[in-house]
Amino acid sequence: MADAAPRTRAMIDAATRPVMPAHIKLRHDAGRGRWLILAPERVFDPDDIAVEVLKLCDGQRTVADIAGVLAKEYNAPMEEISADITAMLQDLADKGVVKT
Amino acid sequence: MSDENTTHVHVKETAMPLGAREPTEESTAEVEQVDIACARAPVGLLAELTHRCPLQCPYCSNPLELERVNTELTTEEWQKVMRQAAGLGILQIHLSGGEPTIRRDLEDIVKTAADAGLYTNLITAAVLLTRERLEKLKEAGLDHVQISIQDVDVNAENADRIAGYKGGSAKKKEVAGWVRELGMPLTINAPIHRANIKSVEAIINYAVELGADRVEIAHVQYYAWALKNRAALMPTREEFMASAKLVEKAREKLKGVIVIDAVVPDYYAKYPKPCMGGWGRGIINVTPSGRVLPCHAAESIAGLEFDNVRDKPLGDIWLNGQAFQKYRGTDWMKEPCRSCPRREIDYGGCRCQAFALTGDAANTDPACSLSPLHAEWAKVAEIESHEAAPEFIYRRPGGATPKTSAKKAPAATDA
Numbered sequence: 001m002a003d004a005a006p007r008t009r010a011m012i013d014a015a016t017r018p019v020m021p022a023h024i025k026l027r028h029d030a031g032r033g034r035w036l037i038l039a040p041e042r043v044f045d046p047d048d049i050a051v052e053v054l055k056l057c058d059g060q061r062t063v064a065d066i067a068g069v070l071a072k073e074y075n076a077p078m079e080e081i082s083a084d085i086t087a088m089l090q091d092l093a094d095k096g097v098v099k100t
Numbered sequence: 101m102s103d104e105n106t107t108h109v110h111v112k113e114t115a116m117p118l119g120a121r122e123p124t125e126e127s128t129a130e131v132e133q134v135d136i137a138c139a140r141a142p143v144g145l146l147a148e149l150t151h152r153c154p155l156q157c158p159y160c161s162n163p164l165e166l167e168r169v170n171t172e173l174t175t176e177e178w179q180k181v182m183r184q185a186a187g188l189g190i191l192q193i194h195l196s197g198g199e200p201t202i203r204r205d206l207e208d209i210v211k212t213a214a215d216a217g218l219y220t221n222l223i224t225a226a227v228l229l230t231r232e233r234l235e236k237l238k239e240a241g242l243d244h245v246q247i248s249i250q251d252v253d254v255n256a257e258n259a260d261r262i263a264g265y266k267g268g269s270a271k272k273k274e275v276a277g278w279v280r281e282l283g284m285p286l287t288i289n290a291p292i293h294r295a296n297i298k299s300v301e302a303i304i305n306y307a308v309e310l311g312a313d314r315v316e317i318a319h320v321q322y323y324a325w326a327l328k329n330r331a332a333l334m335p336t337r338e339e340f341m342a343s344a345k346l347v348e349k350a351r352e353k354l355k356g357v358i359v360i361d362a363v364v365p366d367y368y369a370k371y372p373k374p375c376m377g378g379w380g381r382g383i384i385n386v387t388p389s390g391r392v393l394p395c396h397a398a399e400s401i402a403g404l405e406f407d408n409v410r411d412k413p414l415g416d417i418w419l420n421g422q423a424f425q426k427y428r429g430t431d432w433m434k435e436p437c438r439s440c441p442r443r444e445i446d447y448g449g450c451r452c453q454a455f456a457l458t459g460d461a462a463n464t465d466p467a468c469s470l471s472p473l474h475a476e477w478a479k480v481a482e483i484e485s486h487e488a489a490p491e492f493i494y495r496r497p498g499g500a501t502p503k504t505s506a507k508k509a510p511a512a513t514d515a
Contacts, residue, residue, distance in 0.1 A: 007357055008356075008357065009355055009356030009357055010356055021285070022283070023243050023244060025219060025243075027191075029189070029191070031141060031189040032189065037111070038192065038219040040221060040243075040246075040313065040314055041192075041244075041246075041361075042113060043143055044111050045111065045112045045113070046110060046111045050110035050111045053110075088111065092111060094355055094356040095113075096285075096313050096314070096359055
């Protein structure tokens with residue numbers, strides 16, 4: 001079954017292909033005019049960059065791919081973006097919001 | 101929790117759907133603060149579908165007066181509540197009890213909630229579940245399962261004694277296995293007290309072994325049944341400190357493996373917890389008969405009027421109900437709360453506890469070290485936890501009334 005293996009910390013690096021597990025829901029909340037992440041007994045409040053990153057986390061793209069998209073879009077240095085979103089995704093992985 | 105906040109924080113944890121955990125820096129932001137129309141919309145709804153339960157845990161959070169089956173809301177009434185909740189801006193539904201799986205219409209209620217876009221969380225003792233039922237619940241759209249345990253599997257005898265239910269521990273383990281096989285996220289909730297506090301580390305490891313994504317080390321909160329059983333449940337300060345250290349160590353060691361949430365016993369805290377994240381602020385509670393409460397213990401406070409979903413829409417009750425208005429915000433506060441810099445951090449603690457121990461719910465919760473009652477109140481824990489533990493008064497209809505004999509009268513002497 002799916003639960004056999006991974007009881008180790010998922011580490012995020014440039015080659016990781018992160019994805020949100022099915023039970024984590026990125027939802028637009030019309031009433032509050034913002035995006036929210038719904039998780040077991042948690043609600044997270046992502047900023048625009050986090051929303052964009054999470055939408056790109058499809059299990060296919062690597063963190064490097066995602067950083068590339070954002071670097072182009074925001075016309076920002078790749079290394080800076082890459083370091084920023086790697087740290088963010090590591091934090092989210094530790095909270096169970098993304099998996100690898 | 102401070103190590104990774106050096107650069108930009110892109111994702112903040114917001115209001116806590118079920119409210120009693122310790123606030124951390126990143127969890128103090130609130131969802132509600134942005135939009136005016138929904139400025140005061142609750143985040144979570146605790147739906148107590150029934151007070152019936154096969155277990156008899158002596159720390160049950162249900163009121164001493166349990167509601168009867170013939171007063172319970174119908175399927176249609178609960179479905180209406182779910183739709184109204186979604187319309188009101190509620191994000192998460194916690195299906196609780198008693199034992200929610202006793203309701204044969206649980207699937208229908210889950211389906212309506214899921215269809216309305218609500219995040220559905222089943223809070224269960226698990227002993228009545230079959231694999232088939234769990235599959236049906238999953239198909240209906242159930243997002244998350246939380247199973248309570250009393251101790252680890254190797255201490256099954258102790259676990260079953262605490263719950264007053266033979267075979268419960270083994271059954272829970274089996275059901276936890278099905279939850280994982282079906283690919284659903286699992287939380288293990290372990291209420292902690294003197295009869296299992298030595299197992300804290302083992303419980304965390306057991307939750308990992310069961311495949312849980314999250315474990316709650318939830319020190320018992322001393323209201324209702326737990327207050328009645330306080331002398332049988334209160335751990336010593338030393339035991340508590342040792343368990344808190346173990347939790348901290350486990351958090352570091354198991355980072356990224358399992359999320360560990362801890363609820364501390366406020367008898368040993370310096371400041372009270374922000375109960376329900378603030379009264380009438382983020383959480384709404386509906387009892388089996390449809391009474392709408394700001395917290396599940398609110399009926400213990402005299403002078404509050406509770407509306408019923410049978411009579412009024414949920415949104416109206418939330419915004420205008422007497423019970424919600426009474427202690428919402430900070431205007432009702434007295435000193436030392438009123439001028440306290442923490443007033444919007446902990447909201448003066450728990451209104452129910454303030455009422456139970458001081459006779460006035462607007463007083464500072466004696467859990468706060470600034471309360472004039474604090475020292476005396478904390479001493480009760482110190483004394484009781486060092487005495488021999490009395491027998492449990494098990495949670496069952498009418499169970500709270502008979503025995504009053506050898507029990508010491510709870511604290512509140514002079515105010």
